[in-house]
């Protein structure tokens with residue numbers, strides 16, 4: 001997601017001028033040839049061709065009425081034909097013999113034949129030449145103006161075609177100050193900036209300069225922003241293109257776009273070339289992920305360009321991806337994108353900083369507590385937070401306020417995270433009861449189990465995201481480690497929804513699908529990665545492909561082990577479900593009470609929930 005789309009201040013230098021001139025010339029010549037052939041064809045069809053001896057015999061017998069000498073033929077009209085009305089006349093033509101044409105013309109004139117045109121050989125050549133040159137010039141100009149109009153308003157350079165947009169920004173105006181958090185990434189990029197500032201220092205020592213770095217991270221974490229900031233800090237121009245722009249139907253187009261991108265960059269070096277979504281071109285050439293020859297050509301061209309440019313000139317190529325595992329190994333070899341810079345989802349401090357950056361220009365009311373908001377937004381990326389702040393500002397304007405208040409921020413958080421509240425979705429009364437009990441099931445298990453991240457809100461107001469209701473938890477502090485017990489509590493909480501349905505109504509609904517999915521994922525991780533199952537012990541049969549991207553784990557073990565894994569997952573889930581069910585059954589009165597309250601209020605806070613739970617709890621412990 002890109003909030004502040006760059007408005008390209010100026011198109012890049014028109015690289016393809018020489019090429020397009022030649023194309024235009026070729027097309028012009030083609031058109032001229034076509035016109036000439038057509039002209040000859042038409043003009044020939046107006047006359048019948050005869051032999052020269054025919055012409056001579058007509059001349060001998062005094063049958064000629066008119067004769068026209070052209071540069072390459074004689075056109076003549078017999079007396080019979082001359083008597084017909086002009087539209088019915090049919091003239092004849094024959095080749096022009098070598099020898100003295102002037103003599104023949106004189107003879108004919110003496111014989112009373114009308115000679116319409118005497119041709120002076122030399123002149124006609126020049127006239128023809130001029131004629132063709134004129135035509136050529138005209139068509140050429142026409143073609144130029146057409147092709148110019150087609151290539152747009154000149155704001156964007158077109159690379160090897162009209163479609164790919166290369167944005168060139170002379171000055172990005174973005175610096176590291178605009179990028180909150182991401183300190184490690186910034187540190188890694190610092191060297192590149194240093195190098196762009198002062199290439200000499202590196203070349204003097206004989207150090208090989210970095211050619212490229214790969215920014216790896218989930219969408220919206222600020223990869224583009226970082227690349228721009230590098231250009232801004234180094235004060236060099238910024239070229240950006242998306243990998244998907246290289247992918248074309250026609251073989252060769254992508255490759256030519258790559259070539260011309262680097263040509264443009266070489267002209268203004270030192271500069272940054274940023275390729276977003278490089279996985280679109282750079283995916284592995286082995287057939288596992290499917291590739292085709294166009295993509296392969298483009299990739300080869302890209303590799304060639306990266307190897308080709310002399311890094312002492314100061315072109316640094318940054319690329320972004322969120323799927324580094326599918327990239328072709330060749331791209332990652334030393335001398336290419338050999339540096340990997342991880343752009344992580346922000347932590348609490350990072351989120352707070354991001355919120356601060358984005359609220360710099362926003363009027364905030366006194367009650368705004370960004371820290372609380374940062375706490376509530378665990379898992380959100382920079383783009384989400386930017387979006388959230390903007391939504392809040394829009395909401396403040398809609399409600400006629402002069403400044404953004406905390407409530408605006410909290411409501412927009414829900415809009416961004418859970419989709420806008422969908423007040424008009426009408427649930428039947430039974431459905432509503434089911435949803436209410438389901439949500440309270442989650443919340444009550446969480447509360448009774450003293451979950452680490454307490455419930456902050458329960459609602460049965462449907463959201464556009466499809467959730468009919470949800471329970472929100474907010475961690476009190478950021479957690480990096482979880483114990484097995486905490487994970488088990490989480491499992492029981494997730495399964496609490498389904499358990500409540502079962503305990504109260506004796507039914508199972510589709511509403512629990514997402515809960516079951518997440519619970520199964522968690523149980524799977526406990527067994528295969530965290531070594532938390534009894535039967536497998538410390539064995540971790542799954543390999544995680546890319547840890548920094550909540551990567552997919554795949555099982556790498558014997559069939560027996562894999563069967564055991566399934567059993568263990570099932571057992572953990574069944575145990576947790578049973579415990580959740582028991583907790584709810586034991587506290588049935590509480591479950592009913594809170595659910596009825598939720599049905600009336602539709603949304604209740606964590607405090608309201610705890611008000612129900614706490615007194616009862618103390619009573620129990622007193623007993």
Ligand code: ADP
Pocket residue numbers: 001002003004178179180181182217218219220221222223224225226320354357381382383384386
């Ligand atoms: P990516 O390229 O990783 O998908 P972008 O760089 O396009 O993400 O980020 C989109 C927007 O999110 C940025 O324009 C910016 O407004 C906001 N953003 C993302 N990360 C940060 C950050 N660390 N600090 C400030 N703003 C950020």
Ligand code: ZN
Pocket residue numbers: 438439442497498511512515
């Ligand atoms: Zn649920």
